[in-house]
Amino acid sequence: MLSNKNLWVVNRQGGLEFGLRRDLMEQEYHADSVWERPSAAIAVMLLCGTLDFVLFKQLFASFLYDHVLIQWFSITGLLVGYDLAPIYLGIYVRKRNQGFRVSTWLIGLLIFAFLLALSGNVWLRLELRDVVLPASSGSGTSLLGTVVQEEAAVNPAALPYAIFAAALPVVTSLVSFAISYITSNPLKGRLKTLNAAQVALEASAGQLEAILAEYEEDPDLTGRLTAEDDEQYETELGMTREQAVAYCDYVRQRIKERLGDPAASNELSKDSRQALQSLFERMEEVEDAVKAEAA
Numbered sequence: 265m266l267s268n269k270n271l272w273v274v275n276r277q278g279g280l281e282f283g284l285r286r287d288l289m290e291q292e293y294h295a296d297s298v299w300e301r302p303s304a305a306i307a308v309m310l311l312c313g314t315l316d317f318v319l320f321k322q323l324f325a326s327f328l329y330d331h332v333l334i335q336w337f338s339i340t341g342l343l344v345g346y347d348l349a350p351i352y353l354g355i356y357v358r359k360r361n362q363g364f365r366v367s368t369w370l371i372g373l374l375i376f377a378f379l380l381a382l383s384g385n386v387w388l389r390l391e392l393r394d395v396v397l398p399a400s401s402g403s404g405t406s407l408l409g410t411v412v413q414e415e416a417a418v419n420p421a422a423l424p425y426a427i428f429a430a431a432l433p434v435v436t437s438l439v440s441f442a443i444s445y446i447t448s449n450p451l452k453g454r455l456k457t458l459n460a461a462q463v464a465l466e467a468s469a470g471q472l473e474a475i476l477a478e479y480e481e482d483p484d485l486t487g488r489l490t491a492e493d494d495e496q497y498e499t500e501l502g503m504t505r506e507q508a509v510a511y512c513d514y515v516r517q518r519i520k521e522r523l524g525d526p527a528a529s530n531e532l533s534k535d536s537r538q539a540l541q542s543l544f545e546r547m548e549e550v551e552d553a554v555k556a557e558a559a
Contacts, residue, residue: 289463309347321339327395349437350437354441354445397421399418505540509537
């Protein structure tokens with residue numbers, strides 16, 4: 265829905281700009297919902313990456329507690345396979361579906377990276393399920409009154425949790441792939457760029473046509489523009505001369521203060537405007553002579 269705005273604005277060059285078409289173009293290419301905006305997609309992807317990070321941190325910290333650097337490298341490798349690969353896969357699949365030329369081996373490479381991360385995570389989860397979720401231990405008393413430590417051989421929740429922890433990153437990867445596929449729309453982006461360029465070119469063409477029409481309607485355009493330039497020149501010339509007189513008065517005042525001689529101060533206090541005016545007239549004569557020789 266259009267907001268109440270002025271139908272036109274005046275640009276720096278004094279021309280009129282009509283922004284209605286540009287506003288309509290922005291609304292046409294606007295996201296259909298808040299969840300399809302890039303900011304929302306990035307937030308959801310970060311959430312998925314955070315969930316994967318927590319699970320991978322728990323996995324590697326259970327048996328690599330003495331090797332922190334190896335933990336971080338292992339976590340980063342799985343995050344690349346589980347999160348970055350699906351995101352780029354969604355972008356390239358969307359491009360291919362829209363008719364762009366996308367290399368098949370590149371898509372296959374991303375799928376292969378995801379499958380490697382998936383297989384490695386599943387294998388570690390199943391093999392180390394008792395390490396990640398160890399069996400609970402308890403204590404009892406024998407007939408002789410001694411305390412006997414009792415340990416369960418296997419934690420019954422280890423295998424179900426291993427399967428759950430191995431499946432959850434797959435869910436986040438699928439969500440990342442879907443969001444990347446939905447929000448990535450290269451064809452729409454290129455159409456918007458071309459449409460914006462078309463609007464800008466048509467607006468510039470309209471301004472040029474208006475200027476040409478104004479030139480054609482003015483029978484004495486050259487004379488009017490020349491008169492305006494001459495008038496502006498005389499105004500600037502007068503301002504420059506007045507500034508020169510002000511500088512001259514300032515310099516004479518500083519010289520008087522420096523010398524401190526009454527006779528010199530009396531001489532310097534005389535009005536120099538007439539002398540400067542003569543100098544200006546002489547400069548105009550020299551300038552006219554130079555123009556005449558050049559002609």
